[in-house]
Amino acid sequence: MGAYRARSQWENKHFLGQLNVSFNILQDNKLRIRTLFEKPLEEIFANSILCKNVLEAAKSTTPENPILPLPAKDSWYYLNFVLNSVAEKFSSGFAKLEAGQQVASTYFYLFLTCEIVSEDRLKKIRAMLVRKDLLDNFPYMESLPELEKNYHVDRIKTLRVAAQMLKTNPKAFIPMEIVT
Numbered sequence: 001m002g003a004y005r006a007r008s009q010w011e012n013k014h015f016l017g018q019l020n021v022s023f024n025i026l027q028d029n030k031l032r033i034r035t036l037f038e039k040p041l042e043e044i045f046a047n048s049i050l051c052k053n054v055l056e057a058a059k060s061t062t063p064e065n066p067i068l069p070l071p072a073k074d075s076w077y078y079l080n081f082v083l084n085s086v087a088e089k090f091s092s093g094f095a096k097l098e099a100g101q102q103v104a105s106t107y108f109y110l111f112l113t114c115e116i117v118s119e120d121r122l123k124k125i126r127a128m129l130v131r132k133d134l135l136d137n138f139p140y141m142e143s144l145p146e147l148e149k150n151y152h153v154d155r156i157k158t159l160r161v162a163a164q165m166l167k168t169n170p171k172a173f174i175p176m177e178i179v180t
């Protein structure tokens with residue numbers, strides 16, 4: 001990357017060439033956000049056209065709709081690339097399952113966002129993992145859970161949009177089982 005582009009990204013705090021994958025945990029009335037990994041788009045989407053399309057979709061998100069507007073007919077392909085990258089992190093759980101060992105299985109929804117937040121915050125493309133039962137019946141449509149950081153209220157807003165969108169545009173989400 002050139003020095004000018006790197007400086008511009010830093011000054012604007014826009015790092016749209018990266019994909020941040022995180023668990024969004026709502027437990028005991030508290031939101032916890034835990035990063036699983038962060039990688040360049042090129043390491044997730046093995047095609048420059050897919051990377052370009054994800055970047056363009058990210059640039060078209062709004063504060064009211066932070067979910068990447070991917071074409072419904074193609075969204076599974078984009079999400080599946082991310083799912084495969086996440087699945088690598090949990091492959092030992094499926095090996096344990098196949099070997100007959102004791103495991104825990106949890107179902108999540110995975111979806112892509114680019115939150116538009118205040119000027120002093122990082123802007124990134126994010127893949128969010130939220131437990132399936134929580135997003136199906138999101139408990140914080142009106143209220144707030146306890147937040148680890150005050151600015152996590154932006155994440156609750158995103159999760160509210162996701163919970164509504166799941167009902168109207170389920171193709172923007174891919175279910176995923178994680179076994180540990």
